[in-house]
Amino acid sequence: MTELLAPGRPGPAGEATTVIRNPVLPGFHPDPSILRVGDDYYLATSTFEWYPGVRLHHSRDLVHWRPLGGVLTDRRLLDLTGCPDSGGVWAPCLSHVDGEFHLVFTDVDSYTGGFWDTPNFVTTAASIDGPWSDPAPLHARGFDPSLFHDHDGRSWLLSNACDWRPGRSWAGGIIAQEYDRRQRVLVGEPVTLFDGTAAGFTEGPHLYRRGDWYYLVTAEGGTGWEHQVTVARSRSLTGPYVADPAGPMLTSTHRPDLPLQKAGHGSLVAAPDDEWYLAHLTARPLGRRGACVLGRETALQRVDWTVHGWPRVEGGIPHERVPGPRLPARPWREAPQTDDFDDDRLGPAWSTLRRPPSPDWLSLTTRPGHLRLAGGQSPSSRHRASLVARRIDHPRATFSAVVDFTPRSYQHLAGVVAYYNTRNWYYAHLTYQDGIGVVADVLTCRRGRLRRLNRPVPVHGPVELHAALDGPALRFAQGTPRSVPTWWPDVFDATILSDEHATEIVDGVPEVWGFTGAFFGLWVQDLTGGDAYADFDRTTYRAAR
Secondary structure (H helix, E strand, O other): OOOEOOOOOOOOOOOOEEEEEOOOEOOOOOOOEEEEEOOEEEEEEOOEOEEOEEEEEEEOOOOOOEEEEEEEOOOOOOOOOOOOOOOEEEEEEEEEEOOEEEEEEEEEOEOOOOOOEOOEEEEEEOOOOOOOOOOEEOOOOOOOOEEEEOOOOOEEEEEEEEOOOOOOOOEEEEEEEEEEOOOOEEEEEEEEEEOOOOOOOOEEEEEEEEOOEEEEEEEEOOOOOOOEEEEEEEOOOOOOOEEOOOOOOEEOOOOOOOOOEEEEEEEEEEEHHHEEEEEEEEEOOOOOOOOOOOOOEEEEEEEEEOOOOOEEOHHHOOOOEEEEEEOOOOOOOOOOOEEOOOOOOOOOOEEEEOOOOOOOOEEOOOOOOOEEEEOEOOOOOOOOOEEEEEEOOOOEEEEEEEEEEOOOOOOEEEEEEEEEEOOEEEEEEEEEEOOOEEEEEEEEEEOOEEEEOOOOEEOOOOEEEEEEEEOOEEEEEEEOOOOOOEEOOOOEEHHHHOHHHHOEEEOOEEEEOOOOOOEEEEEEEEOOOOOOEEEEEEEEEEEOO
16 A cells, blocks of 8 residues: 655655555565665565465565565475474575576574574576576575675675584574685685674674675564664674664564564665665564464665664664655555466465475366365375465455365365464364264364364355454354355464464473464365365455454
8 A cells, every 4th residue: 555645755756755554564474685676676585384485575666565476486496395383494585696686595404402404505596587596505504594795796695603502592693604606605614793792692694785884784682572683884794793882773672562573683775865774574463462473574664874874763663654765656456355266376375385386286277267185194294285375464354265075084174274383273174074974163273282173064065164363363154155154153262373372492492483474274184195185266365354
């Protein structure tokens, strides 16, 4: 939505002054890396265990954004088989040099027991639409990689360093190592640039050069309520770096009253006329620092430079409304609310869990106008789940789909899910019950503990299943297509679909991280390992008032 400022900042003739309304990418869109190439702005965000890996958005005015889908679309580029919950693709960085896009990312294989398996990769493309090259391995010393291309033609890979040794902080500082773009290999040994401030947990580095200074932007304080963006600078790329004496560039840690919380993990971009902006993650809790069901989202803040050369955000806090750059408004066509699956490929709103969409389990052509999903493994599987889902972008939203499914066993299930991870979800589904036949019912899973609602409703033919999220409450309904649905009387606790609930820490060590936010999706299981499948049609997502 574009809103004119009144009276607004003066701009060139014919150009509108707009307001950026945060979050610009609502729902699960964390760890933003922002990039400008000519008149085009791109945002790359983390995707963890979901395909396509590294979600992209595009804008020409920083106000209106459209999804481009993702970069890592198949197993040639990314293999998420067996990936842990909230593992996979962490904190990508998108850059552009020599007429090519460079994307670096971490594929986190494990993070439990004090150890970290964090291999980093780089892939390149002449166009943002690809094709992308086979990923080249970099190092596995830490995560959150970024590439910096200096004026002298040299490039450097930055990341944090992970320390597994008991009694030490896992955050071992920010390191840099020269990167040879032509050979796509690292050169020399890593150098420690910055040990961080007292906030600790230093990660998410991005390096910039303005004038004679190198500016190192990092995330600190952890990714929860004490998250922040820290800026340090040096006249030498390899340091030493000195943090801004004014403290963090951005944080909401001391302002629990703000609607935007967890502000941190940022990256900078310069618009024309030396107008600068910070892209950062944020979250909108239910109530005062309550559950964040929508996950970590992306927001933009205007950046001003002090006379002493430090980048600052007004008040050092996240704002819901921010003056946009002096650019013409460039809105995009609104995405349709309903997907009838008439195209031969999934639209950019959809993601798949741990395996890319491929003909062995997903088809949009076998039955035209329908999405056919072959029954996959159980809801606990980290290998071959048959789940197609979209992010929940609004605190109040509805989701529905027509399901055509003929289960022949209680081991056949298909329906609509409100999903966080393998251990936390709600599932309105069709299955077979002895003595009744095909029924609709609801399953729940809370931190791995399974429960069935046991309110089976006999159904016949295609069934339309509905989910409705209203802040902390979630309800389900069923009915014949295009009829008034019948709602189950049960009201479920939607806060189990939050980052806070999904995170499980035992004796100070993470067993499960919660980094992904909630999804609505279409799910099918065939626990016999047979050939059961379900067809889905007229899937609708709507923001509720």
